[in-house]
Amino acid sequence: xxxVKQSPQSLIVQKGGISIINCAYENTAFDYxxxxxxxxxxxxxxxxxxxxxxxxxxxxxxxxxxNKSAKQFSLHIMDSQPGDSATYFCAATLMxxxxxxxxxxxxxxxxxx
Amino acid sequence: DAGVIQSPxxxxxxxxxxxxxxxxPISGHDYLFWYRQTMMRGLELLxxxxxxxxxxxxxxxxxxxxxxxxxxxxxxxxxxxxxxxDSAVYFCASSLGTWAGELFFGEGSRLTVL
Numbered sequence: 001x002x003x004v005k006q007s008p009q010s011l012i013v014q015k016g017g018i019s020i021i022n023c024a025y026e027n028t029a030f031d032y033x034x035x036x037x038x039x040x041x042x043x044x045x046x047x048x049x050x051x052x053x054x055x056x057x058x059x060x061x062x063x064x065x066x067n068k069s070a071k072q073f074s075l076h077i078m079d080s081q082p083g084d085s086a087t088y089f090c091a092a093t094l095m096x097x098x099x100x101x102x103x104x105x106x107x108x109x110x111x112x113x
Numbered sequence: 114d115a116g117v118i119q120s121p122x123x124x125x126x127x128x129x130x131x132x133x134x135x136x137x138p139i140s141g142h143d144y145l146f147w148y149r150q151t152m153m154r155g156l157e158l159l160x161x162x163x164x165x166x167x168x169x170x171x172x173x174x175x176x177x178x179x180x181x182x183x184x185x186x187x188x189x190x191x192x193x194x195x196x197x198x199d200s201a202v203y204f205c206a207s208s209l210g211t212w213a214g215e216l217f218f219g220e221g222s223r224l225t226v227l
Contacts (some may be wrong), residue, residue, distance in 0.1 A: 036216075043117070043204050044156070067130025089156065100169070101216065105155035 002039050006104030014112050019077040021107045023090035028071065030092040034101070035064065035075050038087040047088070048075075051095075080111045095110060117219035119205050125225045131193040134222045136205030137186055146216065147180055147190050148204040156204075162188065195226045 005024045013019045023033075034049035048065040050057045050073065057064045063076040077084055090104040118137040126132055138145045147159040160170040165182045174175070182188040192199055206218040210221070 034215075036122065041220065043206070043220050044216075046215045100158060100161075103156045 002102055004090060004102045004104040006090050006107060009105070009108060010108040012110045012112060013080045015062070015080060015082060017080050017111075019075075019080045019084065019109055019111070021075045021088050021090070021109070022072065023092075023104050024070075024072045025092045025102075026071065027092070029094055030102075032093050032095045033064070033066065033090050034093075035062075036089040036091065036103075038042065038089065038106075040086075044063050044087075044089055077109075080109075082111045082113045085109055085111045117184050117207055119203075119204055119219035119222050120219065121222055123223045123225075125227065126195055127227050128196055129194040130226075131191065132195045132199075132224060134190040134203050134205075134224070136148075136188045136190070137221060138188070138205070138207030139209075139217055140186065142217070143185075144208045144209035144210075145182060145188050146206040146208075147188070148206060148218075150202045150204060150221070159190070190226075195224075197226045200224055200226050217225045 003026055009020050031052055035047045036044035037047040038044040048059050048062050048064055050066050052068050055066050061078045066073045087106045087108050089106045091101050093099055093101040115140055120135045143164050149157045149159055159172045160180045161168055162182045169206040178192055180190045202221045202223050204218050204221045206216040208216050
């Protein structure tokens with residue numbers, strides 16, 4: 001019940017294309033879904049996050065789409081750039097209970113120049 | 114703020130040796146986390162502290178691993194004796210007030226056990 005399943009494991013996208021990473025969770029009590037971005041040799045850093053009371057959140061070229069009934073959420077990167085090449089982790093947690101953050105296993109994204 | 118500071122950045126050691134990884138969290142943050150990252154298992158939470166007190170160490174793989182936080186500005190993760198399967202990148206992270214919001218990660222300590 002505590003798992004967050006992330007796919008694909010790796011992704012190659014042409015510059016200017018749309019990168020899509022999908023995640024699914026099991027615990028319907030989760031109420032906070034952050035995405036972390038990790039560049040080689042660095043630690044992960046918060047990219048964008050969503051609460052389940054909205055179906056979409058957009059910040060620049062990054063959009064989270066959330067489907068509560070399907071228990072799925074996804075990250076879309078529009079107009080993907082070589083600088084977006086990184087590992088992306090989705091995650092889920094319970095805000096009010098101050099519970100652990102459960103991370104997906106990550107997606108290695110490579111944007112071709 | 115300088116962010117979360119970890120040392121050493123790289124450590125190469127031989128099987129059986131003791132390894133100590135160090136972390137200085139962001140000043141004022143009351144949560145500190147130790148994670149391990151491998152290709153196979155992704156990011157694994159090893160242990161976390163709240164106000165210097167260990168709260169959950171259920172992720173510590175075995176008794177060879179131990180962690181301490183003697184004060185609000187310093188934590189160590191020790192592996193004794195080290196084994197080749199401990200080779201990974203170990204991250205320290207800190208946060209303010211809660212799990213949710215934002216975890217601030219250090220740049221990691223890459224451990225290679227020969």
